[in-house]
Amino acid sequence: xxxxxxxxxxxxxxxxxxxxxxxxxxxxxxxxxxxxxxxxxxxxxxxxxxxxxxxxxxxxxxxxxxxxxxxxxxxxxxxxxxxxxxxxxxxxxxxxxxxxxxxxxxxxxxxxxxxxxxxxxxxxxxxxxxxxxxxxxxxxxxxxxxxxxxxxxxxxxxxxxxxxxxxxxxxxxxxxxxxxxxxxxxxxxxxxxxxxxxxxxxxxxxxxxxxxxxxxxxxxxxxxxxxxxxxx
Numbered sequence: 001x002x003x004x005x006x007x008x009x010x011x012x013x014x015x016x017x018x019x020x021x022x023x024x025x026x027x028x029x030x031x032x033x034x035x036x037x038x039x040x041x042x043x044x045x046x047x048x049x050x051x052x053x054x055x056x057x058x059x060x061x062x063x064x065x066x067x068x069x070x071x072x073x074x075x076x077x078x079x080x081x082x083x084x085x086x087x088x089x090x091x092x093x094x095x096x097x098x099x100x101x102x103x104x105x106x107x108x109x110x111x112x113x114x115x116x117x118x119x120x121x122x123x124x125x126x127x128x129x130x131x132x133x134x135x136x137x138x139x140x141x142x143x144x145x146x147x148x149x150x151x152x153x154x155x156x157x158x159x160x161x162x163x164x165x166x167x168x169x170x171x172x173x174x175x176x177x178x179x180x181x182x183x184x185x186x187x188x189x190x191x192x193x194x195x196x197x198x199x200x201x202x203x204x205x206x207x208x209x210x211x212x213x214x215x216x217x218x219x220x221x222x223x224x225x226x227x228x229x230x231x232x
Contacts, residue, residue, distance in 0.1 A: 005119065006030040008049035010040040010066065011081065012058055020053065023108040024115070037061025041069055049076055051119060053111070056082040056093060064096040071097040077118045077157050079111070087193060094197040099158040100184075121184065122157035132167065134228045136211055139167055148211040158183060159202050162195070163226075166216060170228035173219045199224060 007024055011017040012035045021031050032047060034040040037060040044052070052070065056063035067078055080093030083104040093101050100118055102111055131140045138147040144160055145152050155163065162183040166174060174182075176195045184194070203213035215227050 004028065004030045005050040006032065006047060007115070008040065008043055008052045009033045010035075010037070010052065010058065010063070011055045012036065013055075019108055020111065023112055027112055027115075029115075035059075037063070037066045040066050044070060044073075044076075048074065051077045051079070051115060051122075053079050053081065053115070054093075054098070056080055064092060067093060067096040067098055071154070071156070075154060075156055075160075077122045079114055079118060081106075091193060091197050094194055095201070097156055097201065099156050118157070121161055134167070134170070134215070137167075137206075137215060139164060148206065148209040151209060153205050153209045153211075155202065155205065159198055159205075162198050163202055163216075166224060166226035170226045173222050173225045175223040179223065195224075 005028075007029045009017060009020050009024070009031060011020065011033070014035070017033055017035065021033060024031055032043045032049065034043045035058075037058045039060075040052075040054070040058075041061075043049075054063045054066060058066065061069075063080055063082075067080070070076060070078065078093075078098045078100075080096075080098040080101040081104060082093060082101055099121075100114055102114055130142065131138060136149050138150075139145075140147065141164065144157075146155055146160065146163060147153070162179060165179060165182040179195050183198075199216055199218075203216060206215065207213040212227075217225050217227055219225060
């Protein structure tokens with residue numbers, strides 16, 4: 001099996017694209033690239049990537065639309081690039097299904113570090129295994145899958161890790177900072193608000209799959225907890 005990780009860079013600025021390609025190839029990654037949204041989707045179909053670096057502002061389709069389309073066919077890790085600096089703009093990509101974001105201007109070395117971190121998270125925690133069930137909800141830690149009524153729901157790697165961390169300690173309140181560390185990693189450089197966005201995305205997917213979105217309960221001023229049984 002080919003052990004080289006394949007990364008798709010979607011960036012309409014040719015200079016930035018060229019710089020990222022050089023840095024990532026130097027890190028040993030295989031690289032494909034696109035300068036527009038439609039071309040990005042075509043590249044992803046031609047050869048499914050292990051991770052996508054996706055600019056928010058693109059011709060044809062913007063980054064959020066590309067992200068949503070990629071999410072329809074798989075759970076590839078996605079890092080969004082954004083030149084907008086306000087918190088709502090930073091969180092926009094996460095709401096569309098991105099796993100992380102980097103704000104422009106950025107150091108290529110910073111992006112490389114983020115890529116390695118997201119890829120590590122996508123592999124999951126090899127020390128935890130087995131299957132645990134809570135009524136209609138089932139987590140298969142060997143396969144890194146969540147099932148509702150036996151059907152797998154499509155979660156991003158970050159959403160899976162967040163739900164895994166919560167369900168590992170049912171009934172225990174976990175703060176946002178604890179969840180950042182357990183699901184995003186101690187080296188994550190971002191805001192706790194990202195947890196709120198991921199929780200909203202998870203609840204929406206649970207409900208759409210016939211599950212109980214309130215399995216994850218908000219504890220005001222503190223964080224979140226996972227409810228083991230619907231009648232609790």
